[in-house]
Every structure is written in structure tokens, then in C-alpha cells.
Amino acid sequence: MTESMTAAAEPGLGEPTPVVSVKPVVLPAPGRGEDLRVRVSAPVSGRELPIIVFSHGYGWSLEGYGPLVDFWTAHGFAVIQPTHLDSRTLNIPPDDPRTPLIWRFRVEDLKRVIDELDLVEAAVPGLAGRLDRSRVAVAGHSWGGQTASMLLGARILDSDGRPGEDLSDPRVKAGVLLSTPGLGGDDLTPFAVENLPFMDPDFADMTTPALVVAGDKDDSPLTVRGPDWFADPYSASPGGKSLLTLFGGEHSLGGIPGYTVTETTDESPERVAALQRLTWAYLRSALYSGDTAWDEARAAFTASPDPLGSIESK
Template sequence: MPMATTAGVATDVVGTAPAPVVSVKPVTLEAPGRGEELRVRVSAPTTGDELPVVLLSHGFGSSLDGYGPLADFWAAHGLVVVQPTHLDSRTVGLAPDDPRTPDIWRIRVDDLRRALDQLDTVEAAVPGLGGRLDRSRVAVAGHSYGAQTAGSLLGQRVLDPAGAPGDDLSDPRIRAGVLLAAAGAGGADLSPFAAEHFPFMNPDFTTMTTPALVVAGDKDDSPLSVRGPEWFTDPYHLSPGPKSLLTLFGGEHSLGGIAGHEIRETTDEHPGRLALLQRVTLAYLRHALGVGDADWTAVRRALAESDAPLGRIESK
């Protein structure tokens, strides 16, 4: 029987029915020297054992309350999702002249590492989750600013003004990543505004060796770059394999609405595009974490065979 399709992707690539999800927030983690408590949201299925963990880093200004369309979907299909609130969140209200501001990009990376270091606390905070985590299967994901944060844990470095790579912030506990609308190369590719205000936006992808899925919208024309939407494909093209790239046709920076349903900053709300993104990212995470390859094979085949796909997947 042929697979039913919607938006150019199979609807039944997810092998199991969604489970009920329980979310707990805020879970407070120790963060000495940060100046603020680290608050995270934990979402987990109510059933299943040996559950992989995904750290999900939000975009600029968001919080642990964002990205429900991804966090809820992943959790319903067998992943435990941990979402920190970073210092740039509007809910924190950090003053622009706060001395921590220039270092927020690094503090963000530390936030994810702290969450991983304190998985015992994370696990204990969710009723019924005890003993059900698979700590050998951990991935990191992020959108926009959060994608740069996630990329650092995958091996991406920041070049200094002389072009020398900065510290290696990668973490060997991370087995895979999903980078959603991640910024591309720095230097001459940045707009004057970005070059002046965001010196950390000068990535070196050649050291980003951990497997990852890069997601880019072909209509995501950012004011941070002079190159246009293809700038967001740099993390795929400039990094070593194994990597995959999902290009969403018609996708802008919100990639169909990943930040939430009917969220004000979403300019390209599209249920079909969002459904495609949900299924592809879940299938990739299951594949990259060694849970199973069937969904990843099915979703790639469905897109390749569709008469009107909403996206394209390529791999290296």
C-alpha cells in the first residue's frame, strides 16, 4: 500500500503513535557565576524506556516556553527535550549594558553543558521519568542564535579578528545535532550592522565534525548577511561530513512556524512546511542517535518521489 502524503512528505514515517507528554517547568539548575538561576523546561513521553535526550536552544529573546511545535512533537515520539532559558531571553530582562552581555554567546553554551551535567536533577524533576533516560544518546538542537549555540557543542569555533580559531567548546557526550536557520560565514559575508555588533558571528565550520542536520529556508533573507538565503546553508557546505541539509521551499527564518503556533514573529506560518520539518528532524534524530533508520529512509524517499515537495534533502 502506498504511503499517504501531505505537503510532499509521508505522514506515516513515524513508526509509533504519539504518546502523552508531560512537561515540567521551571526546573532550576545550579549555575555558579552566571548571575541568574538556570531555568529549564523538561518534556518527556509518559511511556517508553531508554529515551534519548535532546537539548534545545532557543533563538534570541525567546525562552523555555518557546518551540512547542518541535519540543512537543519530539517528546510525543520518544525523546526527552530539555529547554533552557538563556540570558538574552526577554523573560530575563538583562540590561544592554550588563557586563555579561558580550559573553552571552559563551554563557549560552555553558547553559547547555550545565543541563547535561545535571541530568540527575532534570530526570528527578519529572514524575515517572526516573531510570528511563539513555544517557549514551544525547543530541543538541537550536534555532537561529540557538543554532550557533548548538553548533559550538558540535565543534564549531569562533575566529578571532586575526582569523585564528577560538576555544574548542565541543562536548564528546553530544552524538548529533540539528541546526535550524544557523548563521553562515562571517567576515565579508556579514552586513555592516552584524559585523559591528556581533563579533562572535565569525564561525569556523571546518572543525564541526559531529554529525548534524542543517535546516535552511530558501526565502530566509537575513539583515545580518549580504549574501541572501544561501548564507544559511554554509554550516552544511563548509563543515566536514557526515552532514545532511534540509532546504525548505518558501521557508523564511521561522521555517513555517517552529517558534510556536500563531506567534507574532512568525512571518511564514505554513502547517505543511512545519509538519515536514517535524517529521524530518525527528527521523534524523532517531537515525543519528542509533534508535532506527527506517523513518529517515522513508522521509528521504517520500520527498524524492513527491510531485510537489516542500523541501529537499541532500547528504554528504
């Protein structure tokens, strides 16, 4: 599926713009053990570009998620993709002393990107002075969704069941959480309880506006529940959220990790195209007061005689 196949027909989108992408941009990261490598993608024209910082799923890197990144950048966003320490490209062994805290390093990676926007701009020809620092969003898929949620106000419960440190970032104004793990405790399988202690989130303080996306066929080996587990970031958080449930969607939501990714078990160009348009529209309206892109895209999506999913808001 190419960008040109997904850009047409949605009101308000306009024509896709050529983009530039630079990798790796290296951000110094003392104490991390590895400098932070990121990919920066942006339209070649336009000023005051809103920013999306994207957190990849387990094992991925700055190379992934082209179907979303290409669409977002072709329609006016600058997208920055860090490579987290769990990436297969780094191949950190399980007994590495950083492994138990990789979830925390992930959060710090996203914050470091926002801290170092001057370096990011300088590394990309023609980008200097074109980023809008007042309009920053985070997005993430799978473990990346949990990472992004921490900047929106989610916390990790400690061993006594109390919310841990608040790692939210006031510079982040909105988020998109894709196939994001739900609540922990009794909802987890024994394997997840034993091996993934950080997978015990609390969404009660996740007050920043967010779109939560879940597939209704996303059966995870990490939970004893079912696909509704992935709706927890919506149902267990305060108002100001929307939930997009994609019918037939599994963990890859139709194929968002890449154009030819073998781990996609539910390949659907139509589902990916809908997700491109709806996430773009949500972030436009969340970052720009009075923008109607989300209302228009939601109305068009739900008015279909054969809808690909449902949307609810609170």
C-alpha cells in the same frame, strides 16, 4: 496546528504518546548571575529515552518551540529547553557586563543541562532512570543553532582570524541546526560586524553528524549575501551532514517558534509538519545504528510530486 494533525501517515512513527512537561526546573549556575531555568518534556511511558537539548533563538525562553518539542516528545524523545540570558523574560540590559559573553554563557547552559541530568530526572515525576545518557543530541534555531553548533565542533574565530577554543562535547552524538547563521567576515553587514563579534564561526572542525535546515527565502539583515548564507553550516563543514532546504521558508521555517507567534512571516502548517517528521527521523537514525527512519522519511519527502524542499547529503 495540533499534534494529532501532524502525527499520522509517516511510516515508523507509530501513535503519539501522552507527554508530561515540567517548568521551571532550576539548575544551580554559580557565576552566571541567574540560576538556569529549564523546561523538561518527556513521554509518560517508555525507557531509555534519547535526549534533545534545545537552544532557543534570540529573546525566546523555555516557553517556545512547541510545534517541534511536542512532536519530538510524543514520539519518544525527552526534550530539555534552557532559558538563555538573552531571553526577554530576564530583560538583561545591554550594558550588563555579561552581555558581550552571552554567546559563551549559552554554550555553557547546554553543557550544564547535560552535566545535571540527575537533577533533571529527579525534578520530573516518573522520569527517574528513564533517560539514555548515551544518546544525547542538540538542536537550536537561529542564534540557538549557532549555540548548538559549538557543541558539535564549530568554533568562533578570534580577531586574528584563528579558530578559538574548542567547546565541543563528546557526549553529544548528533545535532539539528535550524536557520543557523553562516560565515562571518565579509559576508556580514556593517551592523553585524560592529555589534555581533561572535558571529564569525568556523565550521571546519564540526565533525559531529548534523542536519542543517535552511529556508530559501530567509533574507537576513545580518548578511550581505542571501538565503544561501544559512546553508554555510553544511557547505563549510566536514562530511557526515545533510542539508534540508525548505522552498518558501523564511526564518521561522513555517512557524516553529510557536503555534500562534506573530513574528512568523511564512506561516505554513505543511512546512512545519514536514520539518517535524524529518528532524525526528534524522535524529532517530543518527542516534540508533541501523535505524532506517531517516532513509524512509527522506524518500517520502523527495518523492512528492510537489516537494516542499530538497535534501542533499555528504
